[in-house]
Amino acid sequence: MAIPISYNIRNLKLRKGLTVMTALGIALTVTTAIFLMALVAGLNRAFVSSGSKLNILVLRKGSESELTGGFDAALFPTLKVLPGIAKDSHGEPLASGEWNVVIVLPRKDGTGEVNVTVRGMMPDGLEMRQLPGADGKPSVKLTDGRWFETGQREVVVSKSIRERFAHANIGDTMEFGKGSWKVVGVFDAGGSAYESEIWGDVNQMASDFDRQGGFSSAYLRATDPIAAEALKNRVSDDQRLKLDGLIETDYYAKQTSSGTPIKIIGIVVAIIMAIGSIFAAMNTMYAAVAYRGREIATLRVIGFSRPAILTSFVLESLILALLGAALGIVLMLPFNGMQTGTSNQVTFSEVVFALRITWSVAFAAVCFALVMGFFGGLAPAWHAARQNILNALRG
């Protein structure tokens, strides 16, 4: 027969100070782990939610990112007439030749300079990104001001660029390329990779960076998912073009590798802290066992088996760990949504993302705590179950 759980809960309540301190110790480790997992989750979301399944990104063959792309602008008319491309508001094929450059901007809080992606696009590029994607939502939404106008030295910035960098409010001028650019609007990209970009007119950008006569990438909008797949293959297989077509969402999904440094650091830190916590929990549980020697012996005399006592003490340790996990999650919740940035290893520029405590992060945190509780409780519980009844009763 098993010992009821209420016995363990009452015992934890009895030794309040010890319980709270041990739980806090576990909570601290859980907090650190959640923080790191939330960073990775946020970063993954920035990439996974980026782009539309209907957009085809065209790059030079062999190139892995828009930054290292670059092909002759003369190829663009050939791309535009490929079958399966949707029509824009003027009845023309919905396609945009674009320039992608990386510039250095100082952070607002003075913690150094950061590479930021500037994207020059055609009017169709804006139109394409405001069309609803596969999930029914557009890639970007204008929240303030207006879009840039063709032929003007104007830019629109994402919400998080406005928050993180100086001179990025509507009406401000930014200095890059060969002169100043007026900020005329702010867009919301819903936490996707576009959230880290500044957009302007492609011809203005190309002349500023001496890149006329070429594009670093082109975007084509397919009419439907089947056409998108066909269009992608058509671009890649055309021997005259020497270009590669990619579904936009696949392109971003590959960039999640940027989270690797955080992941490695996170794993190292979490493991070291977890080992420390396991020993601390072990200490508490040994104390609990030592304190209750006579009680355990009495339980044995009444007829509870050794396995029942072993399970009971492991359970107590698990409850302690759960308490710690809950505490840790509550402690971390205020940080949910906090914005930060890291270096995108594919495009070489900063990607901005928000800390996200998702259900899977919370679940992983609970599992992590339970593992600590289990290993912390096992040895003391074993010790309790193996106690000699007579000696223990004599105390």
Add this chain to the structure above:
Amino acid sequence: MTLGSFIVRNTFRNKRRSLLTMISISFSLLLLTLMICIWRSFYVDQVAPEASRRLIIRDRVSLAFFLPAYYRDKIRSVPGVTAVVPMTWFEGRYIDNRAEHFFARLATDPDEYLKVASDKITPPDQVKAWQQDRAGALVDVTLADKYGWKLGDHVHLQGTIFPTDLDLTIRAIYHRDPPQNALYFHTKYLEEAVPWFKGQAGWYAAQVDSPDHVAAASKQIDDMFRNSPLQTKSESEKAFQLGFVASLGNVKAFILGICGAVMFAIMLVSANTMAMSVRSRTREVAVLKTLGFTQQRVLSIFVSEAIGLAVAGGLLGVLVAIPVISGMTHRFIGLGIPLDMKVKWPTAALAMLVAAILGVVSGYLPAYRASRMNIVEGLRHIG
């Protein structure tokens, strides 16, 4: 029995408890030491004298833009500059895209490169062989060992940024401390393969005659190109590398956050142990006080025990940290991250000091309670 040995005996009376506490604290201290080491290597450590004389000159706006070839001679004319070489990040792919096959691949000018990178030690005959073979490559010894490369072996690199594949022959192998995981080849070879790249360079690396002239030379170089089509940004090699660290995010806040969590964890563990220890010795404390031990004495006995435990745990942690951190440094360099970490005396001392302070803080409350205990109740205590 002296007071000192009384404290030592009491500290380790419950061996299991002391050991568990020590191990727990030692893991926290290991992490703390690691964080201090990373901080030191990023923000405190001075670079080797050769590296402190090196300047990196790049496009002001972005590393992604090339600089014209004629900049090289203009930079050379700046007083104090003794050597200048073009550097270009080839990137490329070796075997496949996996992170373990990643290493730096750079195009440069072999005739002058080793004058700038004077900390790379290469046998003179190998240098000559490299300079004479346009498709030759210079590689780090650890990199060569990793792939089993020998002089004369071929290395095939696929182009990513540059639309060309390179077939290189290893002509020279260099030694450097710490190792660097990089491959260098002729920029001329790349220019021949990629016509549009001709007459350009990713950035320039220059050697200045004295570390004192670095600031003046970099200012003069930037001023010289202020009205050129492409403005430059010159900075020391260390500052250049820190730029990459800064791009990873708010590293300082990150490290400080982890340190904070770790210190708090040590405090909890230590306080917990002291509370348990005081509780199990209630009757003893009452006896001590009956014998005439003052409140201060009792307080200091328990606080000393807390310090003893924390410092013993700390010592264990630092001792474990030395091999762990040296192992990590090798692993990082293997991944191409130039993070040179060593546990030095000041780092170890700082970690121990933190442990001792945390011991005092965490032991004080339980110790204070013990010292204020009512003798009669203490004697009556059953526990």
